[in-house]
Amino acid sequence: MRPRRHSYGRGGRNAAAAVLLVLCLCVTGVFLLLLHGSSPPLEAEEGKKEAAASGRRREEALVVQAEVEEAPLPPGNARVAFLFIARNRLPLDLVWDAFFRGDNDGRFSIFVHSRPGFVLTRATTRSRFFYNRQVNNSVQVDWGEASMIEAERILLSHALKDPFNERFVFVSDSCVPLYNFNYTYDYIMSASTSFVDSFADNKQGRYNPRMDPIIPVENWRKGSQWAVLIKKHAEVVVFDDVVLPEFKKHCRRRPLPEFWRDWDKPIPAEAWKAHNCIPDEHYVQTLLAQSGLEEELTRRSVTHSAWDLSSSKDRERRGWHPVTYKVSDATPVLIKSIKDIDNIYYETEYRKEWCTSNEKPAPCFLFARKFTRGAGLKLLNSPIFGSFESFLRVFKCGLTLLSSDLEKVVKPNVAFLKECGLGVCDLASLCLYMLWILGTKPERVSNMVTFLSEEKIGVRVKYLKMFRWSDAEVGIAVCKAPLVLTRSKDTLQSKSEFLISEVGSEPAYIAHRPVMLGLHLEGRLRPRYYVLKYLKENGLIESDWDYFSAIVPAEKVFAKKYIYPHKEAAPHLAEDYADACRGQVPTRFRFA
DSSP: OOOOSEEEEEOOOOHHHHHHHHHHHHHHHHHHHHHTTOOOSGGGGTOHHHHTTOHHHHHHHHHHHHTSSOOOOOSSSOEEEEEEEOSSSOTTHHHHHHHHTTOOSOOEEEEEEOSTTOOOSTTTOSOGGGTTOBOTTOOOOOTTSTHHHHHHHHHHHHHTTSTTEEEEEEEETTOEESSOHHHHHHHHHTOSSEEOOOEEOOSTTSSOGGGTTTSOGGGOEEOOSOOEEEHHHHHHHHTOOSHHHHHHHHOOOOOOGGGOSOTTSOOOTTGGGSOOOOGGGTHHHHHHHHTTOGGGEEOSOSEEEOOOOTTOSOGGGGSSSOOOBOGGGOSHHHHHHHHTEEEEEEGGGTEEEEOEETTEEOOSOSEEEOBOHHHHHHHTTSGGGOOHHHHHHHHTTSGGGTTSOIIIIIHHHHHHHHHTTOOHHHHHHHHHHOGGGGGSOHHHHHHHHTTSOHHHHHHHHHHGGGGOOOHHHHHHHHHHOGGGGGSOHHHHHHHHIIIIIIIOOOHHHHHTOGGGGGSOIIIIIHHHHHHHHHHHHTTSSOTTOOHHHHHSSOHHHHIIIIIGGGTTTOTTHHHHHHHHHTTOOOGGGOOO
């Protein structure tokens, strides 16, 4: 059976050279900043004296601190909570960064459910809006399992802790916004109902009669999991202790061969007789129907998915799973075709849902999936996010651009970089890390391009071999943190001796966490290691502590986790740590 549950209606550049250019810009630009005493990297948090020198530097220090905390949000406004469900990283973070920059009033919050232990920092996301926005109690999610429901409930439970969150939007890691933030916010907040794709599922095979009488068949619903919930319905999902147990027992995916992971094991006998129930396609819809809340729903989704392209020559596009849009698909024509949809027809209920907002006809969809990373980045240069002038306005809010002349500095720099082969998407990616480059004098930007030759970069790569890295590990480190190439030979040597000889870190461990090479040795790496070692030797922490997880957080977070809990057992610890940060090694930190 094909998954057609409803239908919609309508009213020549060289890639290697570009990569090398971006790398050169990153390396040379930061190197010039270091020579001229400009804004420091992650060490800025320890440079309190420099931060006090001017208001601009204080703001820059706050931005750097946010890299390991979270993007600050002004309080007081009703917010839309965006709940991202991701496998690992967020491949479309740049697209969402452009979207969230459209709000200046703190009208959104972000929560991300990724694999257990995954942390969103500068090393894992290119957008500061996502820094540390992962939930700390995530579960391993498998498609078609009840674990997807658990992920949704975890996200909602975290978002409900913020009293300003009024709407809750589930977003996949392959989803893109179709409109700017203001339109999306007004569309969602103007509705007093939840947007839930929900329809009667009359086909056999999904509903398990064993659910009756707790879940009678007349309350059984099906639909997309990408819903928008009002607070009342979010609380119903979080506090449910009746429907969820039944789903865990009786709503399970059929063990079809295409989903099997252990191909060496035989297929169960008569597997075709099993109920093929996909929990996330039924749970929220059935729960709200069971709770008598369907009258409070707008029974459609605001997230578009294309389930079948029968005419496609690509066999992968004619199956059960939603179509994945590639770079070649991401065109204004595609986006316009989705935006033009103004009604949805549900075959099982003979129901046509005309889409409205503020009681006026409106497009049905605010978001669309599934887009690859390349397709998403291509959309950054499309009318979705405005013209090229809109692109400039997005980045005009940067600290270093506030005093720059748009016509004489910013636009000439953008034009020059485009002549060098960088597109708007490349500029967006580059400027998320080094926004100052657009506000630098054009002649200096021109010099940066030729400041470091490929030969000089090769010399700096050799410096990294001091960490006993293989060529592959050097590649991993540079890809994750290109700025490691800006470190001097002496700096790298001192940090390699400390991390490998004193801390005992394996070379591969460092290669996969190169951000630590940008942290101050005497102001952060060494003092925090002393604290951890002291706590371990005195039995105050577990023996299997992770060094990297202790050095990345900001000072307040580190003190809250490693200093304050031990005030009674080690009342001197805070003072000793402060002395160590100033370069003085207390007696208690002098280990044999």
